[in-house]
Amino acid sequence: MQFHKAGGPEVLQYHEVPVPEIGPGEVLVRVHAAGINPPDWYLREGLKVMPAEMRPALEFPLIPGTDMSGVVKAVARDVQGFAVGDEVFGMLRFPGFDGRTYAEYVAAPASDLAHKPAGIDHVQAAGAPMAVLTAWQYLIELGHDVPSPFTGQVHQPVPITPGMTVLVNGAAGGVGHFAVQLAKSKGAHVIAVASGRHEQFLRKLGADEFIDYTSTQAADVVSGVDLVIDTVGGPDSSRFLTALKRGGTMLPVFFAQYDPEETASLGITVSNIQVRSNGPQLAEIARLLHEGRLHVGVDSTYPLPEAGSAHMRAAQGHLQGKIVLTMIS
Structure with a gap:
């Protein structure tokens, strides 16, 4: 799947192109499934989410995608x-x-890869990488010393210990459902915030409390939280500051702005990252997936030629896990 100009899902076109050649440090992978992530549609739209001065020049045609299993x-x-x-x-x-993973073959840097867990299929494996690495690098191990482009600071994960309370907003989505599981695996008391239809899904993943944001504002009923992971972000993200205890930490996964004076007066640390490819971290995560200690939620699957429809599903929101493309056999 590629596109020759920025635009809506309709610009994605299915083409026959040569199988890519590999260079030093690379392997050729026959892709069985490719995961869909927000950067895919940001790219398709021409990176309008980025400030104009930060946008790289795009050379068309482009093949989107970063996540794959094969x-x-x-x-x-x-x-x-x-x-x-x-x-x-x-x-x-x-x-x-x-990344160019919306394709049947891809040249992949070996350093970005891990062996697929035998206990899950290619669809589940393809749905995991970006979302699970984001949660992992926020909560467990950053894995590099590159400052966040959003704050200019190097993120320091907060050690999650038994007895801590962690609130995850947007808990049913890609990053959110992994954050719930990782926080729970460290012994935290996990509060999941999502729409009501996701409650059973999240409780099965380990959520101790569930808040349906369509009927209850979490900030009205929760206080004394150690850590908030906000996967939704946006201008309303600051409403969760009152749920945090003094000395707590706010982790906005998507774009969100905070008043430094307000967070300083509350004693709250705000930190974020830009997720980076990391094969060794994925190898650690693969063990958890294989052992069944971490699960991949799959919202829906689409054949590769229907990538436009998959992007339309993503635009509807309210995902339960990940959207995955499957390749023609």
Whole structure:
């Protein structure tokens, strides 16, 4: 799937193109499934979400996508740890827009890959990388020392210990449902905020409390929280500040602005990251997925030629897990 100009889902077109050649440090992967993430539609729309001065020049045609799961078909001479026939998954070349995973074949940096867990299928594996790495790098281990482009500071994950209270807003979505599970795995008391139809899904993932935001404002009924993970962001994100205890931490996953004087007066730290590709972290996560200690929610699947319809589903919001493209066999 590629597009020749920025626009709506209708600009995505299905084409036959040559199988990519691999370079040093790369493997060729026959893609079985590709996960859909917000940067995919940001790119399709021409990166309008970014300030004009920060937008890179785009050279068309472009193949979107960062997340995929598939089987290795060729390996560069300098690559170790992967062989033809291995099942792998990964988030490719992010931050950046050269992942090109909406395709049947992709040239993938070996450093961005991990072996796919045997306990899950390609659809589940393809749905995991960006969302789970975002939650992991926020909560468990950043894995690099690159300052956030949004704050200029290097994020320091807050150690989650038994007895802490963690609130996850937008808990049913990609990042949210992994954040719920990771916080719970560390012994936290987890409050999940989402619409009512997601309650059973989130309770099965370990949420201790559930708040239906369509009928109850979390900030009206919750206080003394140690950590808020807000996967929704936007101008209303600051309403969660009153739910935090003094000394608490706010982690906005999407764009959100906070008044430094207000957060300082409340003793609250605001921190965020830009997720980065990391094969070794995915290998750690793969063990949790294989052992059933971490689960991938799949909202829906679409055949690759119907990527436009998949983007339309994403625009509707209220996802329960991830949207995944499946390749033609």
